[in-house]
Amino acid sequence: MKFHVKTRSGSRQSEHTLDLAARELASTDRTRLPYILDGETGEFDWVEVAPDVYSLILDGVSYEVAIRKAGNPAQPNGFYEVSVDAQVFFVELQDPRRRRPGEASHAQDRPQEILAPMPGRIVKILTAEGASVRQGQGLLVIEAMKMQNEVRAPRPGRVEKIYAQEGQGVENSAKLLRLA
Secondary structure, eight states: OEEEEEEEETTEEEEEEEEESOSOOOTTOTTEEEEEETTEEEEEEEEEEETTEEEEEETTEEEEEEEEEOSOTTSOOOEEEEEETTEEEEEEEEOTTSOOTTSOOOOTTSOEEEEOSSSEEEEEEOOOTTOEEOTTOEEEEEEETTEEEEEEOSSSEEEEEEOOOTTOEEOTTOEEEEEO
16 A cells, blocks of 8 residues: 655654555565655564654664554544654655645536455445445445455545456556546
């Protein structure tokens, strides 16, 4: 899953592109996580040692990382306070599949293609062609790396066309359905 990441520590700021679990994990190696950061591939080992505290090993160096949701924990804002050893970072994760505050919403009068957020297999289709859906309603379930992810409607509308079929494998950004 790809993210745009903005970090700030003191007066230093940076922006990155992060793709987590960029390739299939071995079923016996659940603590090793592959990634692509700004085009560079790698992987790290991790284990949760306390609630929201993790031990990471990256390039042979061990780090203790504490992650705390910044702002209102009940709001899905993507802002975190991350302490790595003694240094504190403020991190904003931007999921490109989600609309940002202040962005114009999708026009209600034109069709919108809903694309696969990741490569995977369609497990279940939760709607039918011609069905009316509300914003946030589940449209289908896609399985990637043995995890099931529900693709939700980004806005209210009517399902005009379903391209995907249950059991079908799809690539990242493949057309799943069209919302009118």
